[in-house]
Amino acid sequence: MAIKYIPYFPNTLEGQAVLDNFVRTKRVLRYNGNDAVTEHIRRGMPLYETELQERVGKNENGNLVLRGECLSACAYLKDKGITVDLVYIDPPFASGADYAKKVYLRRNPKVAEAIRQAESELDIEELRSFEEKMYGDIWNKESYLNWMYENLMAIKSVMSDTASIYVHLDWHIGHYVKILMDEVFGEDNFRNEIVWHYTNKMSGSTKPHDFVCEHDTIFRYSKSENYLYYTISEERDEPVMQSKRVKIDGKNMRARDEDGNIIYELSTEKKIKDVWTIPYIASTDSQRVDYATQKPEALLERIIKASSDKGMIVADFFGGSGVTATVANKLGRKFIHTDININSIQTTRDRLLAAKAEFDMLEIKDGVSLYRNPVQTMERLKSLIIGLRNEDALDEFWEGSIIDSKYGMTPVYLPNLMDSTTRMLDKPLMNEIIHKAIPDLPDETKRVIIYYIDIDDPEEIQRFIKEHGNPLIEIELRDLKQVLDNVVAEDYAEWNIQEARDGLFNAWKVEIIQFQSDRVRRKIEEINQKNQLQVLQQKAKGKEKTFSPIIISDEGLETIEWISLDCTSAEKDAPWQSDSEIKIDKSGYVIKNGVKTTEYWDACIISEHKPLRMKIRNICGDETVFVI
Numbered sequence: 024m025a026i027k028y029i030p031y032f033p034n035t036l037e038g039q040a041v042l043d044n045f046v047r048t049k050r051v052l053r054y055n056g057n058d059a060v061t062e063h064i065r066r067g068m069p070l071y072e073t074e075l076q077e078r079v080g081k082n083e084n085g086n087l088v089l090r091g092e093c094l095s096a097c098a099y100l101k102d103k104g105i106t107v108d109l110v111y112i113d114p115p116f117a118s119g120a121d122y123a124k125k126v127y128l129r130r131n132p133k134v135a136e137a138i139r140q141a142e143s144e145l146d147i148e149e150l151r152s153f154e155e156k157m158y159g160d161i162w163n164k165e166s167y168l169n170w171m172y173e174n175l176m177a178i179k180s181v182m183s184d185t186a187s188i189y190v191h192l193d194w195h196i197g198h199y200v201k202i203l204m205d206e207v208f209g210e211d212n213f214r215n216e217i218v219w220h221y222t223n224k225m226s227g228s229t230k231p232h233d234f235v236c237e238h239d240t241i242f243r244y245s246k247s248e249n250y251l252y253y254t255i256s257e258e259r260d261e262p263v264m265q266s267k268r269v270k271i272d273g274k275n276m277r278a279r280d281e282d283g284n285i286i287y288e289l290s291t292e293k294k295i296k297d298v299w300t301i302p303y304i305a306s307t308d309s310q311r312v313d314y315a316t317q318k319p320e321a322l323l324e325r326i327i328k329a330s331s332d333k334g335m336i337v338a339d340f341f342g343g344s345g346v347t348a349t350v351a352n353k354l355g356r357k358f359i360h361t362d363i364n365i366n367s368i369q370t371t372r373d374r375l376l377a378a379k380a381e382f383d384m385l386e387i388k389d390g391v392s393l394y395r396n397p398v399q400t401m402e403r404l405k406s407l408i409i410g411l412r413n414e415d416a417l418d419e420f421w422e423g424s425i426i427d428s429k430y431g432m433t434p435v436y437l438p439n440l441m442d443s444t445t446r447m448l449d450k451p452l453m454n455e456i457i458h459k460a461i462p463d464l465p466d467e468t469k470r471v472i473i474y475y476i477d478i479d480d481p482e483e484i485q486r487f488i489k490e491h492g493n494p495l496i497e498i499e500l501r502d503l504k505q506v507l508d509n510v511v512a513e514d515y516a517e518w519n520i521q522e523a524r525d526g527l528f529n530a531w532k533v534e535i536i537q538f539q540s541d542r543v544r545r546k547i548e549e550i551n552q553k554n555q556l557q558v559l560q561q562k563a564k565g566k567e568k569t570f571s572p573i574i575i576s577d578e579g580l581e582t583i584e585w586i587s588l589d590c591t592s593a594e595k596d597a598p599w600q601s602d603s604e605i606k607i608d609k610s611g612y613v614i615k616n617g618v619k620t621t622e623y624w625d626a627c628i629i630s631e632h633k634p635l636r637m638k639i640r641n642i643c644g645d646e647t648v649f650v651i
C-alpha cells in the first residue's frame with residue numbers, strides 16, 4: 024500500500040483521448056447512463072517505501088539506480104526534494120512487440136572435461152540458450168496515452184526550472200505524444216523534433232511498396248523559457264572553406280580584410296542540427312550489453328552535452344541498459360536510472376561498476392514483489408491462482424474463472440501489472456466492475472473475485488459495494504500480494520571455503536560445489552516442453568525434425584551468471600557491499616570486479632578478506648543471498 028499519494032501539479036486525469044484536448048484536472052467518476060459527476064478522486068504519484076539494496080563506492084554524489092516504476096520513482100524524488108536537470112526517456116513505443124532477453128547457459132567448470140568432447144554440440148545455440156520475456160509493448164492508444172500523460176506529469180513535477188526533457192519515440196505513437204507534450208509542457212516550450220537517422224538497422228516488416236523507415240523521433244521540450252542549451256558540433260566529412268564570422272556590436276557578421284574582402288578559413292567542424300546520423304550499435308561493438316532496445320552512447324552524449332553542465336543531475340526513468348547513466352557518469356554528471364525490469368537494473372549495475380561509477384541501488388517496495396518483471400509476473404500469477412482457467416463465456420475484463428462447488432463459475436479479475444493505472448482498486452474501478460462488468464456476466468453468476476494490489480480505502484470500497492452492488496452477486500476482494508509472496512523460492516548452493524594465497528597476498532577462496540535453481544529448471548522444462556510440442560507438430564505435417572532438449576548438469580553451475588562476496592556484513596538483509604565479484608559471460612569467460620579476462624571460470628571466487636555473505640545471480644536474473 025502506498026504510504027501516500029503525492030498529487031501532480033495541477034491534478035490528474037482519466038479517460039479522454041488526448042486529441043479532445045480535455046482538461047484533465049481530476050479523475051472523474053460517472054455513473055453508468057447518467058452523466059452527472061458524483062465523485063472526484065484526486066490522483067497522484069504513489070509514494071512507497073524504498074530499500075537500499077547496495078551501495079557501490081562512497082557515492083558522495085548521490086547517484087541512484089532505482090528499481091520501480093517511473094511514477095513511484097518520481098514520487099520518491101519529490102518526497103526527498105530532489106529535482107533533476109535533464110531527462111531523457113525512451114519509453115515503450117507502443118510498438119506491438121514483446122521484448123525478450125536471450126538467456127545463455129554458461130560453461131560448467133565441473134564437467135568441462137566431459138563437455139570438451141561434446142564441445143561442438145555445446146556451440147549449438149539452441150542447446151544452450153532460451154528466451155525470456157522482459158516487457159510487453161502492446162497497448163491500445165488511449166491507455167498508452169493516459170499512462171504516458173501520468174508519467175509526463177510526474178516527471179515534470181521533479182524537473183528543475185531550467186531542465187529539458189528529451190522523449191524518444193517513433194512513428195507508432197510519436198505524433199500523439201507530441202500533442203500530449205504540448206499539453207503537459209506547453210507549446211511554447213517545444214524546442215525541437217530531433218530525427219535520429221540510423222542506416223544500419225535491419226528494417227522491420229516494411230511492405231515492399233512502402234518506404235523503409237530509417238529514423239526515430241526525439242521530442243525536446245524545456246520546463247520553462249529559461250533553459251540550458253549549448254551548441255554542439257561534429258567533425259565534417261570533408262573540411263570546407265567558410266567565411267570567417269566575427270561579432271560586431273553584438274551582431275554575428277562576416278569578417279573582412281582591410282580592403283573589404285570577405286575572409287575565408289578552413290572549417291573542419293559543423294554545428295549539429297536536428298537530424299542526427301548515428302549508427303545503431305553493431306553486434307561486435309564493446310558497448311553492447313545484450314539489452315534488446317539498447318541505444319548508442321553517441322546519442323546520449325549529444326543530448327547530455329547540449330542540455331546540461333557538469334555536476335548536474337541527468338535522469339532516465341525508462342533506463343533499460345543504463346546508457347544514460349553510463350554516459351552521464353562519463354561526462355561528469357550525476358545520474359538517476361529507473362526501470363521496472365530486474366534485467367535492466369542488473370545490466371546497468373554491472374555496466375556502471377565496470378565504468379567505476381559510484382551509486383546507490385534502491386528498490387521501491389511497491390507492494391508487488393515483481394517476479395523479474397511485470398510480464399513474467401503476470402504469466403506466473405495465472406499459474407499461482409489455484410483453479411484459475413480461461414473462460415470463453417467471459418469478456419476480456421476478466422482474467423478467467425474458478426469453478427467452485429458452492430458458487431459455480433466464479434469470474435476472476437486481475438489487475439494488469441503492465442498498466443500501473445489498474446494497480447489501485449479505487450471507486451472508479453469498483454464502479455466499472457459494478458455497473459459495466461458485472462451486468463454483462465452470465466445470469467447464473469453468484470460471485471466474482473477481485474484481486475487488488477493497492478486499495479484506496481478498504482472500508483469505503485466495502486460501503487460502496489453495499490450501496491451500489493447487486494445483492495445477488497457477492498464481490499470478494501483478495502490481496503494479490505499474498506499470492507505473489509508465495510512465488511519466491513530461493514535458490515540453493517553448496518560451497519567450500521578455505522584460506523589460500525593469491526600470489527603474494529592472503530586470500531579467501533570460495534569454491535561452488537553445487538547450485539540449484541528451481542526457477543531456472545522450471546523455465547527450462549517449460550521451454551523443452553514447448554519445443555518438443557513444436558517438433559511433434561512439424562512432424563505431423565511430414566517435416567523432418569528432431570527434438571534436442573536443453574539439459575542442465577547435476578551440479579547446475581552453468582546456471583550461474585554472477586557471484587559476489589560481502590566481507591563487511593553478515594546480516595542477511597543488510598545492504599549489499601560487493602568486496603569481490605565475478606561475472607561469467609555467455610562464452611564462459613570471467614569478468615572480475617568489472618574487468619574482462621580471457622580465463623574460463625574455475626568454479627571459484629576469491630576475496631582479500633573473509634567473506635561473510637555470498638550473493639549468487641542465476642542466468643535468469645534471480646539473486647539469492649547465502650550467509651557463509
Ligand SMILES: C[S@@+](CC[C@H](N)C(=O)[O-])C[C@H]1O[C@@H](n2cnc3c(N)ncnc32)[C@H](O)[C@@H]1O
Pocket residue numbers: 091092093094113114115157158314316317318319340341342343344345346361362363364367443
Ligand atoms: C525502450 S526500453 C529503454 C532502452 C534504453 N533507452 C536503452 O538504451 O537501453 C524501455 C524500458 O522501459 C522499461 N519500462 C517499461 N515500463 C516502465 C515503467 N512504468 N517504469 C519504468 N520503466 C519501465 C522497460 O523495462 C524497458 O527497459
